[in-house]
Amino acid sequence: MTEHDHHHHHDHSELSETELRVRALETILTEKGYVDPAALDAIIQAYETKIGPHNGARVVAKAWSDPAFKQSLLADATKAVGTLGHVSRVGDHLVAVENTPQRHNMVVCTLCSCYPWEMLGLPPVWYKAAPYRSRAVKDPRGVLADFGVSLPKETEIRVWDSTAETRFLVLPMRPEGTEGWSEQQLAELVTRDSMIGTGFPKTPGAPS
Amino acid sequence: MNGVHDMGGMDGFGKVEPEPNEPMFHSEWEGRVMAMVRAMGAAGAFNIDTSRYYRETLPPDIYLACSYYQKWLLGLEDLLIDKGFVAASEIAAGHATEPAKPLKNGKFTVDDVERIMVRGKFERKPSAPARFKPGDRVRAKNMHPATHTRLPRYTRGHVGVVERNLGCNVYPDSAAMEAGENPQWLYTVVFDGTELWGPDTDPTLKISIDAFEPYLEAA
Numbered sequence: 121m122t123e124h125d126h127h128h129h130h131d132h133s134e135l136s137e138t139e140l141r142v143r144a145l146e147t148i149l150t151e152k153g154y155v156d157p158a159a160l161d162a163i164i165q166a167y168e169t170k171i172g173p174h175n176g177a178r179v180v181a182k183a184w185s186d187p188a189f190k191q192s193l194l195a196d197a198t199k200a201v202g203t204l205g206h207v208s209r210v211g212d213h214l215v216a217v218e219n220t221p222q223r224h225n226m227v228v229c230t231l232c233s234c235y236p237w238e239m240l241g242l243p244p245v246w247y248k249a250a251p252y253r254s255r256a257v258k259d260p261r262g263v264l265a266d267f268g269v270s271l272p273k274e275t276e277i278r279v280w281d282s283t284a285e286t287r288f289l290v291l292p293m294r295p296e297g298t299e300g301w302s303e304q305q306l307a308e309l310v311t312r313d314s315m316i317g318t319g320f321p322k323t324p325g326a327p328s
Numbered sequence: 329m330n331g332v333h334d335m336g337g338m339d340g341f342g343k344v345e346p347e348p349n350e351p352m353f354h355s356e357w358e359g360r361v362m363a364m365v366r367a368m369g370a371a372g373a374f375n376i377d378t379s380r381y382y383r384e385t386l387p388p389d390i391y392l393a394c395s396y397y398q399k400w401l402l403g404l405e406d407l408l409i410d411k412g413f414v415a416a417s418e419i420a421a422g423h424a425t426e427p428a429k430p431l432k433n434g435k436f437t438v439d440d441v442e443r444i445m446v447r448g449k450f451e452r453k454p455s456a457p458a459r460f461k462p463g464d465r466v467r468a469k470n471m472h473p474a475t476h477t478r479l480p481r482y483t484r485g486h487v488g489v490v491e492r493n494l495g496c497n498v499y500p501d502s503a504a505m506e507a508g509e510n511p512q513w514l515y516t517v518v519f520d521g522t523e524l525w526g527p528d529t530d531p532t533l534k535i536s537i538d539a540f541e542p543y544l545e546a547a
Binding site: 138139140141142143144145146147148149151152153154155156158159160161162163164166167168170171212213228230231232233237238241242244245246248249250251252253254255256257258259260261263266267273274275276277278279280281282283284285286287313318 | 333334336337343344345346350352353354355357359360361362363364366371373380383384392395396398401404414419422423424428436437438440441445447448449450451478479480498516524525529532533535536537538539540
C-alpha cells in the first residue's frame with residue numbers, strides 16, 4: 121500500500137480535520153464521475169430507515185409464536201426469513217442459533233465487525249471496538265458482566281466468531297409470562313443485545 | 329497477516345462500554361464514509377475483502393487510535409490511490425485534477441442503491457468434494473500468511489470438531505489480493521475453551537470459527 125502520511129489522523133479530537141478530509145474525498149469522487157452524491161444520500165437514508173433491530177425482533181417473535189417457523193429458522197434462516205415479506209431481504213448465509221436453559225450463544229467478530237446488518241442494523245460501537253473483540257472469545261462471562269448480565273455457572277456458553285460470510289442471529293428464550301401474546305407484543309420485548317447474546321429480552325411489566 | 333486487528337484473546341483493552349440509545353452515526357461524516365465505501369465497491373473499484381485488507385494494513389498505532397469510520401476512510405483513500413482511481417495529490421488538493429479511471433460497473437447512481445441493500449452471495453460451485461464432514465476432528469494449521477486471512481491467531485495449532493459444512497465459498501485470502509475467488513469449502517469448527525486458553529478456563533466455554541478448508545488438517 122502507499123506510504124502516504126497517516127500521522128495527522130490518530131487523534132479523536134481532530135474531528136474537524138476528518139470531516140474536511142471526508143468532504144474532500146466526496147468532492148473528488150463526484151468530480152471524477154464515480155458517484156452521484158444523491159446516491160450516497162439514498163444509501164444513508166436506506167440504512168437509517170430499512171434496516172435495524174426491528175427486523176430481527178419480528179423474526180424472533182415469529183419463532184416464539186410459531187413452532188413450524190422456528191424449526192425452519194433453525195434449519196435454514198436465510199430461507200425462513202425469506203418467507204416473511206415484511207422483513208428486509210437478507211441475502212445468503214444467515215444462521216440462527218437458539219438459546220436454551222443449557223446453552224447461551226454469543227456472537228462476535230474478533231477480526232473486524234461482521235454482523236447481521238439486515239437483521240440488526242449497523243453494529244454498535246462497542247461491537248466493533250477492541251474490548252469486546254478481544255475478550256468475548258476468552259472471557260465471555262466477564263464481558264456479560266460488563267452488560268450487567270450473569271448466567272448460571274453450569275450454563276454452557278457458545279461463542280460464535282464470525283470469521284467468514286456467515287451471519288449469526290441469536291434466538292433468545294421467550295420470557296415467561298407472555299402466554300397468549302401477539303407477535304407484535306412479543307417483538308416489543310426483543311432487544312438488539314438479546315439477538316447478539318449480550319443481553320436478555322425485556323420481561324413483561326418491567327420498565328423499558 | 330498477524331496484525332493488531334486479530335484481537336481475539338488479547339488482554340488490556342478494558343471494559344466493554346455499551347452506549348444507551350446509540351445513534352446509527354455519531355457524526356454526519358461517518359454516514360458519508362460508509363456510503364462512499366459501499367458505492368465505490370458496488371461500482372467495481374474493489375471487492376469487499378480487499379477493502380477489509382486495507383483497513384488491516386493501517387499501521388498498528390493508527391488502527392488502535394482511530395474510530396471505526398476513520399479506519400474506513402483511511403483504508404478507502406489508500407485503496408483508491410493504489411488502484412489508480414484517485415491520486416494522492418488530489419486528496420491533498422481536495423479536488424479532482426487527474427482523468428478518471430473507468431469503473432467496471434460504471435458510475436454509482438441512485439438506481440444502484442436497491443441492489444446493495446441485499447447481501448451478496450458468496451457460495452460457489454465446488455471443484456472437488458469436501459474433505460471434512462461434521463464430527464471430524466481437525467487441527468487449525470500453524471500458518472502465518474503475511475496477507476489477508478480469516479484464521480484467527482488464537483485458534484492456530486489447536487484441535488476442534490467440524491460442526492457444519494457451510495458450502496463452497498469465495499476464499500477471502502485470495503479475493504483480498506485480487507487473485508480470484510478461488511472457492512473453498514467452509515466449515516463451522518468448534519473448539520473447547522480449555523483447548524484454546526488452558527486448563528483454568530471456564531469448562532462450559534466453547535468457541536467456534538468459520539474455517540476454510542485450506543486452514544485445516546485432519547487431527
